[in-house]
Amino acid sequence: MSAATFIPDSVDEQFGSFPANGTTVARLHSVTKRYQTNTALNQFSFEIYPGEVVSLLGPNGAGKTTAIRLLLGLISPTSGSVRVLGRDPRDSAARTRIGAMLQIARVPENLRVREHIDLFRSYYPSPLKAAEVVRIAGLEGIEDTFFGKLSGGQKQRVLFGLALCGDPDLVFLDEPTVGMDIEARRNLWDQIRALSARGKSVLLTTHYLEEADALASRIIVLNKGAMVAQGTPAQIKNQVSGRTIRCVTQLSIDFVRGLPTVSNVVADRDALVISATHPESVVRVMLQRDETLHDLEISAAALEDAFLALTKPGTN
Amino acid sequence: MATAAIRPIKLSAPYYLNLFALETKYEFLKAARNRMYSLATLGFPIMFYLLFGVTNRHAGPGFNYAQYLVAGYSCFGMIAAALFNLGAGISTERAQGWLELKQASPMPRFAYLGAKVVTCMLFGVAIVTCMVTLGVTLGGVHATVLQIVHLAAVIIAGAIPFASLGLLLSLLIPPSAAPGIINLIYLPMSFCSGLWMPIEVLPHWLQKVAPVLPTYHYAQLALNVFGYARSSATLIHWEALAGFTCLMMGIAWLVFTRSEAKA
Numbered sequence: 001m002s003a004a005t006f007i008p009d010s011v012d013e014q015f016g017s018f019p020a021n022g023t024t025v026a027r028l029h030s031v032t033k034r035y036q037t038n039t040a041l042n043q044f045s046f047e048i049y050p051g052e053v054v055s056l057l058g059p060n061g062a063g064k065t066t067a068i069r070l071l072l073g074l075i076s077p078t079s080g081s082v083r084v085l086g087r088d089p090r091d092s093a094a095r096t097r098i099g100a101m102l103q104i105a106r107v108p109e110n111l112r113v114r115e116h117i118d119l120f121r122s123y124y125p126s127p128l129k130a131a132e133v134v135r136i137a138g139l140e141g142i143e144d145t146f147f148g149k150l151s152g153g154q155k156q157r158v159l160f161g162l163a164l165c166g167d168p169d170l171v172f173l174d175e176p177t178v179g180m181d182i183e184a185r186r187n188l189w190d191q192i193r194a195l196s197a198r199g200k201s202v203l204l205t206t207h208y209l210e211e212a213d214a215l216a217s218r219i220i221v222l223n224k225g226a227m228v229a230q231g232t233p234a235q236i237k238n239q240v241s242g243r244t245i246r247c248v249t250q251l252s253i254d255f256v257r258g259l260p261t262v263s264n265v266v267a268d269r270d271a272l273v274i275s276a277t278h279p280e281s282v283v284r285v286m287l288q289r290d291e292t293l294h295d296l297e298i299s300a301a302a303l304e305d306a307f308l309a310l311t312k313p314g315t316n
Numbered sequence: 317m318a319t320a321a322i323r324p325i326k327l328s329a330p331y332y333l334n335l336f337a338l339e340t341k342y343e344f345l346k347a348a349r350n351r352m353y354s355l356a357t358l359g360f361p362i363m364f365y366l367l368f369g370v371t372n373r374h375a376g377p378g379f380n381y382a383q384y385l386v387a388g389y390s391c392f393g394m395i396a397a398a399l400f401n402l403g404a405g406i407s408t409e410r411a412q413g414w415l416e417l418k419q420a421s422p423m424p425r426f427a428y429l430g431a432k433v434v435t436c437m438l439f440g441v442a443i444v445t446c447m448v449t450l451g452v453t454l455g456g457v458h459a460t461v462l463q464i465v466h467l468a469a470v471i472i473a474g475a476i477p478f479a480s481l482g483l484l485l486s487l488l489i490p491p492s493a494a495p496g497i498i499n500l501i502y503l504p505m506s507f508c509s510g511l512w513m514p515i516e517v518l519p520h521w522l523q524k525v526a527p528v529l530p531t532y533h534y535a536q537l538a539l540n541v542f543g544y545a546r547s548s549a550t551l552i553h554w555e556a557l558a559g560f561t562c563l564m565m566g567i568a569w570l571v572f573t574r575s576e577a578k579a
Contacts, residue, residue: 095421096327107412111345118338123335125328
């Protein structure tokens with residue numbers, strides 16, 4: 001039996017416009033996906049490189065799941081091209097090297113966890129050992145439980161395990177930690193990091209900004225089917241105006257709003273919350289004018305602020 | 317440009333055999349553990365046989381109702397097994413997203429469908445075994461080994477036409493409506509085709525209409541085992557079932573490719 005082997009080659013030459021600064025494991029090239037009147041993705045391009053954890057972030061209906069379904073070959077694009085491991089995603093050679101965890105309403109409930117794993121392993125020519133799947137997905141002790149008897153978090157872990165059965169090079173995780181408690185979520189994060197450390201690539205969609213921040217080497221922010229920003233979590237955060245100052249002061253809101261580089265001021269109980277690209281100069285002026293100023297905090301913009309700013313209606 | 321690419325892989329025969337064997341094994345376990353399914357496919361034929369077969373042992377010269385119903389209820393059970401497993405089963409698994417996860421894996425489609433058909437056939441064997449056992453022990457039915465094997469072969473073959481009808485239904489009806497619609501289709505068809513009582517006692521117009529039903533041809537093949545068919549010609553019935561299978565598969569293929577183009 002010949003296992004799939006990684007070889008650098010030029011299967012993809014017709015899409016050679018991308019700078020050759022690395023190899024891609026998956027790419028969407030100016031993909032548009034239209035459903036009747038609704039455009040789910042519009043001229044969307046992105047690629048995933050080996051070992052990367054890429055996170056697709058965006059509000060509901062932004063096109064995250066559509067992107068994953070295209071990459072899995074479950075739907076075909078209205079225009080544009082989709083390549084996975086240099087191939088058409090419907091090619092079974094590509095499918096033997098990928099794993100997927102999708103948002104599934106229900107899985108056959110009268111099979112045991114062990115049986116589900118046994119079955120999915122048989123789909124792949126060189127699968128992970130069952131014991132290894134159980135270990136990575138944290139399924140010890142529930143192997144003989146019927147799927148229907150598991151808790152929500154345990155079910156998610158089984159689905160994660162099924163995604164890994166084929167020892168894939170590229171793993172798609174669509175909202176993987178929904179329904180998990182904090183400990184289970186942290187454990188899954190560790191496993192995703194471990195995958196990445198072994199050179200596997202991961203594409204992750206999530207609603208939890210904290211999750212994208214903690215895991216992703218690159219975040220792509222999607223809104224209404226188009227990319228609004230991409231970069232490392234730090235770069236995304238820097239795209240919104242600088243940092244946040246919080247303090248209790250006697251200065252009026254209007255005065256603070258007039259200070260240089262201040263983009264926004266809001267009153268929060270007895271304190272003011274000030275967004276500014278250059279907080280040092282703002283604070284200097286404020287300290288000079290108000291000796292009673294106290295409880296001063298300066299923090300980097302949270303990813304959440306960046307996300308809200310980027311996907312705010314009217315922007316882009 | 318360099319792309320992380322993979323060589324075309326050649327998946328070997330042992331890989332496919334192992335995959336198909338496991339798919340079938342778990343498909344069968346899933347069905348066997350599903351009480352609703354076992355009830356519809358085995359429970360009803362057994363109950364009906366106990367009620368109507370065992371109690372009608374002495375019907376008349378040349379006609380043994382208990383023997384007639386061994387064939388009739390075997391067909392009845394097999395049709396339920398195929399329609400519910402394929403029709404309701406696929407419809408449900410599609411709606412739940414489970415089928416999508418399987419489609420994203422390298423598992424070939426034929427394995428999924430084939431495993432379900434083989435599962436129906438295994439249930440068919442179980443149904444024939446139950447009916448013959450009940451018939452011989454409680455119904456006073458005489459059946460030679462050859463007749464039993466013949467009946468089992470006919471019943472098993474019936475998995476294919478009714479599975480293809482089930483496949484088509486799974487593409488057309490939503491999972492919540494599937495059991496109801498399947499009952500609406502197969503209970504009247506079973507009645508009109510003489511699976512429950514000889515077709516000769518039905519109204520004359522029904523007897524005329526019956527030959528357009530696949531269940532009629534299936535019933536005639538099964539009844540022929542004990543000599544209760546209307547004529548001993550079997551080729552026409554095999555042809556009718558084969559034609560029905562092609563028709564169902566053809567329409568299913570059309571519906572499927574149209575829905576895929578829309579996706």
